[in-house]
Amino acid sequence: MSDLLRLARGVIATGIPGTALDAGLRTRLRTAGFGAYVLFGSNVRDLAQVRALALDLRALDDPEPLVAIDQEGGRVARLRDGVEALPSMMALGATQSLELAERAGEQLGFDLRRAGVTLDFAPVVDLALVPESTVIGMRAFGSDPRTVGTFGAALARGLHRAGVVATFKHAPGHGSTAADTHLGLAVVDADLATLRSRDFVPFATVAPHARALMTAHVVVRALDDTRPATLSPRILGGLFRDEWGFAGCCFTDCMQMDAIARSVGTVEGVVAAIAAGADCATISHDLDLSFAAADRLAAEVEAGRLPYSRLREAYERVASLRRTNVPPLELDAPSPHPGIGREIARRAVTLVRGNAHADPAASIVLSFEGSLVDGVARDVHDVASLATQASALVTLRVPLDPDEAEIARAMDAVRRSGRRPIVLARRAHLHRAQARAIGELIERMPDTIVVSAQEPFDIACFANARHVLAIYGDGEPSIAGLADVIFGGMPAQGVIPVAC
Numbered sequence: 001m002s003d004l005l006r007l008a009r010g011v012i013a014t015g016i017p018g019t020a021l022d023a024g025l026r027t028r029l030r031t032a033g034f035g036a037y038v039l040f041g042s043n044v045r046d047l048a049q050v051r052a053l054a055l056d057l058r059a060l061d062d063p064e065p066l067v068a069i070d071q072e073g074g075r076v077a078r079l080r081d082g083v084e085a086l087p088s089m090m091a092l093g094a095t096q097s098l099e100l101a102e103r104a105g106e107q108l109g110f111d112l113r114r115a116g117v118t119l120d121f122a123p124v125v126d127l128a129l130v131p132e133s134t135v136i137g138m139r140a141f142g143s144d145p146r147t148v149g150t151f152g153a154a155l156a157r158g159l160h161r162a163g164v165v166a167t168f169k170h171a172p173g174h175g176s177t178a179a180d181t182h183l184g185l186a187v188v189d190a191d192l193a194t195l196r197s198r199d200f201v202p203f204a205t206v207a208p209h210a211r212a213l214m215t216a217h218v219v220v221r222a223l224d225d226t227r228p229a230t231l232s233p234r235i236l237g238g239l240f241r242d243e244w245g246f247a248g249c250c251f252t253d254c255m256q257m258d259a260i261a262r263s264v265g266t267v268e269g270v271v272a273a274i275a276a277g278a279d280c281a282t283i284s285h286d287l288d289l290s291f292a293a294a295d296r297l298a299a300e301v302e303a304g305r306l307p308y309s310r311l312r313e314a315y316e317r318v319a320s321l322r323r324t325n326v327p328p329l330e331l332d333a334p335s336p337h338p339g340i341g342r343e344i345a346r347r348a349v350t351l352v353r354g355n356a357h358a359d360p361a362a363s364i365v366l367s368f369e370g371s372l373v374d375g376v377a378r379d380v381h382d383v384a385s386l387a388t389q390a391s392a393l394v395t396l397r398v399p400l401d402p403d404e405a406e407i408a409r410a411m412d413a414v415r416r417s418g419r420r421p422i423v424l425a426r427r428a429h430l431h432r433a434q435a436r437a438i439g440e441l442i443e444r445m446p447d448t449i450v451v452s453a454q455e456p457f458d459i460a461c462f463a464n465a466r467h468v469l470a471i472y473g474d475g476e477p478s479i480a481g482l483a484d485v486i487f488g489g490m491p492a493q494g495v496i497p498v499a500c
Contacts, residue, residue: 001033004308007315008297010035011274013068013251013282014290019045021056029060032291035318036066036119038284039078047082047115048331054116055328063322066165068119071112073104073341074138074473082331083111086341087481089124089151090455091348091472093141093497098154100344105158105166107337112164113329119165119321121214121251125152125202127175128498131429131457135182136175138455138472142497143175145198149205156206162336163326167251168206170216172229172239173199177218185219185228185259192222200239207244211321214251215278217259227276228259231269236277249317250277254284255293267293275306279314345471345481350494352459354467358449360390360487364419366410366441368426368434370400384476386422389483394419400426401433411441421448422486426474428458435461451482457500470496 001009013036016025037057044050058064069078074088084107086092092101105123112120125148128140141151156166176199177186190199207213215230223239224232230252240246252273255261260269270281270293283290300306349356365386387393394417398410414421421441428435435458442448442465449467452458456470469485469492471478484490 001031002298004298004301004311005294006033007311008294008301009033011280011297011311011314011318012036012270012290012294013038013066013280014287015040015284016043016287019043019049020053026056029057033061034065034290035280035315035322036068038282039067039069039117040284041078044078047079050079051114051116051328051331058116058118058325063319064118064325066119066318066322066325067117068121068167069112069117070121071108071117072122072124072139073108074475076139079111079115083115084335084338084341085475085477087345087348087475087477088138088473089141090128090138090497091478092155092344093147093151094348094350094470094472094494095344096495097347098150100340100347101151101154102158103337103340104344105155106162107158107335107340108155109159109162109164110329110333110336113162113326114331114333116328117164118325119167119212120159121167121169123152123155123166123168124170125149125168125206126170126173127199127202128455129175130178131455131500132178133175134427134430135178140175143499144497145201146205147497149202152202153206153209156210165211165321165324167212167214168203168210169214170218170253171203171213172216172220172235173203174216174218175199182257182259185217185263187219187221189221195220195222204244207240207246210246211248212251213240213246213248214253215273217253217257230260230278231264231272231276233276241277249321250279252278252281254282256283256285256289267296271296271300271306274314275310279317341477342480342484345473345477346484346490347481348472348478348494349481349485349492350456350470350496351492352468352470352496354449354465356467356469356485356492357489358420358422358486361392362419363422364394364396364414364417365422365424366396366398366414367424368398368400368428368431383474384479386424386479386483389480390487398437401431402437403433407433407437407440410437411444414441414445421445423448423450424453424474425450425458425462426454428461438462439464449486453478456496456498459500470494
């Protein structure tokens, strides 16, 4: 392998197929020299299998390549079995506890260390500013810039203490747009003064001490009205390095996302990103594309169109992270904070108004459920059931956008049950039929308890409800935390962390 090709492959984080290295793939990767490998849901079967795969990948080169994963908590979590289930970062923000955030990061890092993972594409320090956004939403700690920055830093301290590199994302901020960059290019139209006092603040807070950032595929018109941040020298160099003082490794978001793949194209985008100042281009799903992008990078340097010094600088930044890899923990190592997921969820439960308590034997749950359509977590969306926490409960499942017949059936079932309704609402502000059905139920049964189970932007839809709570997620820990409060008599201590 030529020196140029070695450098070019060393600045790419690639995905791989399958859950193990077969003989052919092992042979192909042994001489590849990629700087990092990224694990997705398709690479995950269970914790022991991921550990074996990660250790095989780490043994391919010296220094060991990075093994990265998206493990944020909430619905973005590739590892689910055998690890502590954490609620969303918005739930963590609702606790107002930096100490909990740091402990959550340490638990997260502990579980990743057991899996052999060395770098986490987390935490998200975007702001939850747009009620219509489902791509950020509960992944954000909240909407206050300084609070989000301090919570992100706390979670990262926990990760680092556990021996895992934190990667703050999606710089310079994805919170001002509802567009999903998995599905197309997003644009931020705010003026520069607004961005510097709002969107940029969390990143400016963490950047001077960050070991890694991840770029956003968003066009920030106030800084570069033609190129997304991932491809913009003005943003990657002028903003990240010069203004924020970032000296770590800059990863791109996946270059196969439609925002890049359907515009400049993945391979061309990788060259443009490295030229603009990115250090590691992420190609999450296609190994052939990763090889092709490395070939193109080497050719661009050889032709004099990409400075050798830029490629070398990027390679050294990735290599410096690779040298920080620490040995994995044993699978049966004792957990530092067992049960912290449920503790966070319980302390996040927020009483907006009314009374938070109910008798499960006298209650019926109306759970509005359906598939999320976005590019963030296509492979899984767990909806836990309150019935697993209280066997005396009766549960009705209703579509996110029910038709008139479905609404009528639900109303009739509630009436016939003779029980007090507990509604689990999911983004009712985006589902008009759901909001209408809940409004009708409140009119008929004013003692209904309404629980905003995802982003609390839908609370405004329940202005006539006497009893309203928010829990910031509908996975297992969030539902268990709700049960601790609503049926177990625990106090609702959370504070809504977004403006709504």
